[in-house]
Amino acid sequence: MMRGAEDRGVPAAAADLVAQLREEVCDLHAELPRNDLVVWTAGNVSARVPGYELLVIKPSGVSYDELTPEAMVVTDLEGRLVEGERAPSSDTAAHAYVYKHLPDVNGVVHTHSTYATAWAARGEPIPCVLTMMGDEFGGEVPVGPFALIGDDSIGRGIVETLRHHRSPAVLMQNHGPFTIGRSARAAVKAAVLCEEVARTVHIARQLGEPIPIPQSDIDSLYDRYQNVYGQR
Amino acid sequence: MMRGAEDRGVPAAAADLVAQLREEVCDLHAELPRNDLVVWTAGNVSARVPGYELLVIKPSGVSYDELTPEAMVVTDLEGRLVEGERAPSSDTAAHAYVYKHLPDVNGVVHTHSTYATAWAARGEPIPCVLTMMGDEFGGEVPVGPFALIGDDSIGRGIVETLRHHRSPAVLMQNHGPFTIGRSARAAVKAAVLCEEVARTVHIARQLGEPIPIPQSDIDSLYDRYQNVYGQR
Amino acid sequence: MMRGAEDRGVPAAAADLVAQLREEVCDLHAELPRNDLVVWTAGNVSARVPGYELLVIKPSGVSYDELTPEAMVVTDLEGRLVEGERAPSSDTAAHAYVYKHLPDVNGVVHTHSTYATAWAARGEPIPCVLTMMGDEFGGEVPVGPFALIGDDSIGRGIVETLRHHRSPAVLMQNHGPFTIGRSARAAVKAAVLCEEVARTVHIARQLGEPIPIPQSDIDSLYDRYQNVYGQR
C-alpha cells in the first residue's frame, strides 16, 4: 500500500513545522530505549503535522542509535510516503488511522514493552489498583482485538477501544500497547506509565489480590491530575 | 491551597542555608532514577530548613534531567510557596505535614518504586526476614491508610503509622512508599533500601516461605547498625 | 582437539574479508552486554568467512571490554585455530559444526540469556503467542537435546533441531540458546528477540494462560515479516 505511493512533497508553508517535528519525534524515540520499552527496532513514535493531513514517523527497521531528524519520514493520513528517503515504519497505517479518526490526538506511540505485552498476550485489561493509574488512566487499561498488520484492522481496533475509555493506552491482543496523546510527548509519557503500571500490578498480583480503589476515588484522582498537576 | 499563597521570601539569615539545601536536594534527586526508583517525574525529595518553618522541594511535573539547584522551590510548613518560580511538587502538603509533626525528621522522600508499590497495592507489610531489614528497618515495613491527595490525609497517615514503628519507610496503600530520615540523604537511603528489601522478599516468597528472624536477633541487628555502622 | 592444531594461516586472498569480519564480529559482541544477554564472559558471536572453510570468533575467557578486532581468532570448520594469538572460544566446535552443515548460515550466536535459559532448564519450548514471535520465529522456539561440550554433540543437536523449524533460535536443554542467521548481525538480532519473547511469554504465563495465535495467522505474520519488513 505504501510502496506504490509517489513522493508528492510537503507544502512549503508546512516546512518549518515539519522540520521542528522531525527533531521532536527523533528526540522522543530516544525515550523508548532509555525507559526500557523496546529492544532492537521494535517501537515507534509519530506526531501529527497540525493543520495538514500529514504525520512524521520513524523509518522502518532502523536502529534507535542511527535515528536523526533527517532520517524521519513524512506520510499522508493513508500512510503513503510524502517526504523522506526510507520506507516508513510498518506500523504507519495504524498511526495514520488514529489521526484520521481521533482529531484531538496529535501523538501516537507503539511499543512491545514487556509487561504490557504480557497482559496483552492473555487478553486481560490491567485493573486500576494504583493511585498512579487513577491519575493517568482514569480506570483500567483496556484490551483491543487481535488484528493482523497490512490493512486498517489495527488502527480500527485502537480507535474503537479507546473511544470508550479515558485511558490513553490500549493493549492490542497478542501484540502490545499503543498510546495516544495531545502531543507526541504526552503519548510517550503514557507509554512509559503504561509499562510501569503493567509491571507493578503484575508483581502485586503474583502474591495475592490487590485492593480495589472505589470508582469515586478513581474519579477524584483523574479529575485532579488532568486539571491541576504540573506547571501551567 | 498552594495557589493563593503570596511569595513572602526567605529570611536573609537563612539564605546561605537554603542555597546549600537547594544544591543537596537537587543532587539527591539524581539518586532516584539512578537507583531505578522512579519513572518520568513520579518521585520527590525534600529537606527541612533547620531552625525555620521552611522546606526545600522539587517543583511539580519537571523531569529529573532538567532539575537544577535554582529550579528547586521553598515552601512553608503549610506547603505554600515562599521562594521559587514554579509550583511546588503536588506532594508538598504531605512532606510539610511530616516536618510539622515529627521534629527529628529533616528529610522526606516519596517514590512509586515498583516492588514497594506492589506490596502497597495489596496493603501488606513487608515481613522482616533479611538481616539487611533488621539493620535498617528494625522490623517490618508497615502499611499506611489509603488517602487521597488534596488535604492532610496523606501526611497524617504517614505520621500516624511511623510513630508506632522503628521503620523509616511506610507503604501508603495503593499508592507507594514514603521514607523519612535525620537528613535528606538518610531518607533517600531508606527509599533505596525499602525497594531492595521489597524486591528481595517478594522474590523469596514466590517459591515458598522465608524463614522468620527471631525478634531478639532483629533487635541486636538494629541496635548495632544504628550505633556502630559506618564512619564516625 | 583445538590444542594440537598448527597455525596454517589465512589465505592471502581472504585477508581483507577476514579483517572486515574481525571488525564486524568485535562490534557485534558489544550488543550482548548492551542487551543484557550475558554476564562475565559467557557468550559469543561468530561469522563464516564466505567462500572459505573458515570462521571468525571470540577468544576464550576474555571480557567484552577487552575485545578488539585484533583479539578475534580465525578457525577452520573443525574448530582448529588458523589465525590469532589466543585460544578460540570453548564453543567454537559447535559454531563450526553449524557452518559445516547449514550452508545458508553465515552467523551464529550463543548466550546464556536468563529467560531463554530458564525455558531451556525445564526443556520446554516457548509457545508462539506474540505477533513478534510470529514475525521473527514463525512458530515456537524449540528445545534441543542435553549435550556435553567437548565433541560434536552440541553442534549436532543445534542442526538437527533447527532443520525442522522456521525458528533461528534453539534452546539447548539445561544450557542456553543458540541462534543462527544469514549474517552475524541477523543471528545477534535473533538472540535479542529470543530473550525478549522468552521473558514476555514467561511473564504472561505467570498469571494465566496466553491466548494462542491460530497457525494461519502465524503463517501470515511470518511471511510478511520475512519478505516486506525493513529497508530494501
Place this chain on the structure above:
Amino acid sequence: MMRGAEDRGVPAAAADLVAQLREEVCDLHAELPRNDLVVWTAGNVSARVPGYELLVIKPSGVSYDELTPEAMVVTDLEGRLVEGERAPSSDTAAHAYVYKHLPDVNGVVHTHSTYATAWAARGEPIPCVLTMMGDEFGGEVPVGPFALIGDDSIGRGIVETLRHHRSPAVLMQNHGPFTIGRSARAAVKAAVLCEEVARTVHIARQLGEPIPIPQSDIDSLYDRYQNVYGQR
C-alpha cells in the same frame, strides 16, 4: 573489636604488594554495581596480602563512587586496622576468618545480591540444573547457618559450609552470599555467576520443575571447566 586496635603499619617489604592490591581491590569494587550485585554501600571485596597476615578491604559505609585505592584499608587476620584512615568494612571479621582458615583462598566477596539473597531467605540451596552451574560451582550452591555479625560466627559458618562443597559460593541464611576464590577477581566472578544462576534457576522454577543434570555429567562439566577453559 576492631576499634581498640593500634595502627602497627604495613611491613616495608610488603609496601609495593599492598599498593598493587589497593588498586586491584578498588577496581574490583566497581564490578559490584556494574553487575547489579549491590545497592547503596552494601557489599565488599577483599584480597589477602600473600605471605603476610594481612588483607586489603573496603572501608565501612563509603559509597562505590567515592572509593579510591588510597581509601582502601589494610587489616590483620583478626580484622584489626593496620593501615588506613577509615574504619574497615563491618564484614571484615568474616573475611579475615576465611583467610585464616582456608589458606588457598586469596579473595573474598560479600554482597546482598537480590536473587541469591532470596534463596538465602528461604534457607534453600540452589540446585544444579544449568551447565553453567556445573562449570563454575560443580554442584548446588549450599546454604550456611544464620549468624549475627559481631563475632566469629559468620566466618565460621562460611568456612564450615564451603569445606564440604566444590562451590565457591555460600548463601548465608537470611543474609546473602559470600564467595571465595584463588584471587579477588575469581571471587568477584563467583559472585556475578552466583547471582546469575540464582536468578535463572528461580525463573525456571516459577513455571515448573527444571530437569536435573546427572551427577556424572556435572562432574565432567566441572572437571573440564576448571582445567581447560580460558587462556593459559
